[in-house]
Amino acid sequence: MNQKLEFKARYFNGKSAIPEEGVASFIHNQISFQSGIQTQKFSIESLANFEILSNGCRFTILPDETIESPVIEIFCSKEEKLQLKSIWIANKKKQGPWHNLLYSLKQIDLRAAFLFGIVLTAIIGSFYYFALLKLHLFIPTSLDERLGVEINKQVESRFSLCKSKEAQKFLEDAVKDLRPKDSPFHYQIQIINRPEANAFALSGGKIYFFSGLIQNASNPEEVIGVLAHELAHVEKRHHIRNLIKAMGTAFAVSVVIGPGLGDYEIIETISEIGTTIAVLKFSRDFEEEADSYSIQLLKDANYSITGLYHFFQRLEKEENLAEHTEKTEKPDKEKETISKNIFDFSNFLSTHPRTEDRMKAFQKTIANEKSKKTKQLVSKENWKQIQKACISD
Secondary structure (H helix, E strand, O other), X not given: OOOOEEEEEEEEOOOOOOOEEEXXXXXXXXXXXXXXXXXXXXXXHHOOEEEEEOOEEEEEOOOOOOOOOOEEEEEOOHHHHHHHHHHHHHHHHOOOHHHHHHHHHHXXXXXXXXXXXXXXXXXXXXHHHHHHHHHHHHOOHHHHHHHHHHXXXXXXXXXXXXXXXXXXXXXXXXXXXXXXXXXXXXXXEEEEOOOOOOEEEOOOOEEEEEHHHHHHOOOHHHHHHHHHHHHHHHHOOHHHHHHHHHHHHHHHHHHHHOOOOOOOHHHHHHHHHHHHHHHHHHHHHHHHHHHHHHHHHHHHOOOOOHHHHHHHHHHHHHHHHHHHHHHHOOOOHHHHHHHHHHHHHHHHHOOOOOHHHHHHHHXXXXXXXXXXXXXXXXXXXXXXXXXXXXXXO
């Protein structure tokens, strides 16, 4: 910079609160302050900080914040402020590559920087999301089995099991037919002595049926359909994938909000809600995937798809009845405890979409099945025996 710039200015020496009035001059990459008492000279690149004021700008001389730094305040127009800032930044960039990058960022327009930050965050977020979707491909299926074993201990400690050989053989035979030939999982079926029409699968291949589901089913195809759905959860590794997404979402939220929240309970609550909503959406996606894959498993084994559809019909009626009862009856504490035990496991493993929506997805497929002859695993007489098997246990 060869052109000399002069401005009315004042100088604070860092020791006295009373400034010296004078003139600040910029020439040959130096700034000098001259008053009637003294002259002070500094290289522009050595100035620690630049700050825009309402009536000008301010240069801080020293970077050390432990002592009061000398300051030069310059009175100038808006255009001159920007010119002086540009001169200061240009000189600071000469100090090395790191300074070049750092002070280049200071020149970026704040609005442009904000938009760039949003775009960059969206790109990083998308890559992170898709990485979570594919991460399970790098995790061995042995981890699924280990996770299932730990949860299985809790299940069997809470519920009594039905020991019916007839019902057990029926379910095991159905699994042999439904299980994909290349499946890495070893399935085990247990029947829980409970009247609820429910079933759930643990990670790795352990599947539990409530005896109420078998006893209340209209035909064996309903039970086989539900079994295909639970196999689909295991084969698609929904437990591990849901765990990855839950942990990944929680980690992302903690990174965005940052550590050291202290007493900001509202922020913590919002982060927890955000994590829950994200995982809930993942679970519904998994349920839709399990519905779709269960249809494929039933087709490959030549079993009727109509049975699973009829189960959903019955489930919808029971849901509507339960909702009506809940509104009209007083809560039973004993039933609440039992329901909570079941909810803890079934809801941990899957959060189902609306039954009505699931039934619609099956209707088109069922329409094409009417003329097709499907496999009957057991006779009507044997099925009646299987349904009665766990009643006396």
